[in-house]
Amino acid sequence: MNSDLKEFNSAAAFLIDMTKCTGCRGCQVACKQWNQLKGEKTRFFNGEGYQNPPSMSEYTFTRIKFRDYQKNGQNEFAFYKEMCMHCNEPACASVCPVGAFKKTKEGPVVYDAKRCIGCRFCMVACPFGVPKYEWSKAFPLVRKCTGCYSRIREGLKPACATACPSAITYGPRAEMLKEAERRIAARPERYLKKIYGKEEAGGTSVIYLTALPFDELGFKQVTKRSLPSYTWQALRLVPGIFLTVGGSLSLLSWFTHRKERLKKEEEQRQASSHKAKEENQ
Ligand code: SF4
Numbered sequence: 158m159n160s161d162l163k164e165f166n167s168a169a170a171f172l173i174d175m176t177k178c179t180g181c182r183g184c185q186v187a188c189k190q191w192n193q194l195k196g197e198k199t200r201f202f203n204g205e206g207y208q209n210p211p212s213m214s215e216y217t218f219t220r221i222k223f224r225d226y227q228k229n230g231q232n233e234f235a236f237y238k239e240m241c242m243h244c245n246e247p248a249c250a251s252v253c254p255v256g257a258f259k260k261t262k263e264g265p266v267v268y269d270a271k272r273c274i275g276c277r278f279c280m281v282a283c284p285f286g287v288p289k290y291e292w293s294k295a296f297p298l299v300r301k302c303t304g305c306y307s308r309i310r311e312g313l314k315p316a317c318a319t320a321c322p323s324a325i326t327y328g329p330r331a332e333m334l335k336e337a338e339r340r341i342a343a344r345p346e347r348y349l350k351k352i353y354g355k356e357e358a359g360g361t362s363v364i365y366l367t368a369l370p371f372d373e374l375g376f377k378q379v380t381k382r383s384l385p386s387y388t389w390q391a392l393r394l395v396p397g398i399f400l401t402v403g404g405s406l407s408l409l410s411w412f413t414h415r416k417e418r419l420k421k422e423e424e425q426r427q428a429s430s431h432k433a434k435e436e437n438q
């Protein structure tokens with residue numbers, strides 16, 4: 158095993174066993190609560206199925222997709238928990254010109270809003286369609302699942318893993334892979350004989366077990382090769398106009414963010430000096 162692979166496997170990972178998911182959506186709620194994400198308007202049946210909201214967004218970092226099917230003449234539901242895959246070699250990080258995305262040694266791929274210039278290359282590069290842009294805001298940022306980095310640094314599990322009563326296990330990636338293999342071997346009639354995320358996009362920190370074929374549940378079919386090696390080759394094919402417009406927007410966004418940041422820093426400085434004065438009186 159090369160040293161990179163060792164590092165990825167010792168980082169933490171989610172083992173999400175979709176055969177044990179009840180579709181309770183406790184994970185969705187816990188994610189919203191922990192990340193203080195506002196609710197979105199939903200409809201009981203939105204045309205695509207029973208899942209709600211209709212897609213992941215800047216306010217929804219994870220979502221349970223529903224798939225109904227027939228088994229032995231009975232109606233059954235299968236589920237798929239969508240979220241950032243926290244790729245071992247993230248394409249989002251490889252294309253970001255200012256290093257706003259970073260794969261941490263603990264496992265999560267984190268995003269630093271202070272660095273982001275709003276070019277949105279990460280959105281084009283991610284093979285799983287995860288990063289979302291705050292289109293409705295005057296000073297937009299890219300948003301996605303954080304892997305609950307702040308929690309795991311405090312020794313806690315991610316909020317969704319803590320809330321889940323049955324389907325999510327969280328621990329070192331090598332152990333999660335072993336556990337997934339053990340479950341498949343112990344109950345071959347229950348599981349599809351494949352672990353999604355073991356090799357997809359070069360391996361990810363979110364791995365899945367399912368009963369139904371992945372494409373039937375809405376999992377993306379991605380290459381096994383890690384994407385950073387050719388993400389820029391793909392982006393080079395994007396028309397020049399995109400890059401020109403992207404470049405101008407980036408510059409504009411960088412200046413806007415900078416102005417906003419300086420304003421916030423100044424406000425914080427004033428607030429703390431005011432507090433210090435009050436304490437000294
Ligand atoms: S799933 Fe997309 S956003 Fe998440 S780490 Fe991988 S490339 Fe980045």
Ligand code: SF4
Nearest residue numbers: 188219302305315317
């Ligand atoms: S890891 Fe944290 S941010 Fe990501 S889906 Fe789970 S609760 Fe949400």
Ligand code: SF4
Nearest residue numbers: 178179181182184321
């Ligand atoms: S909390 Fe667990 S069981 Fe409930 S929907 Fe989420 S993954 Fe499924």
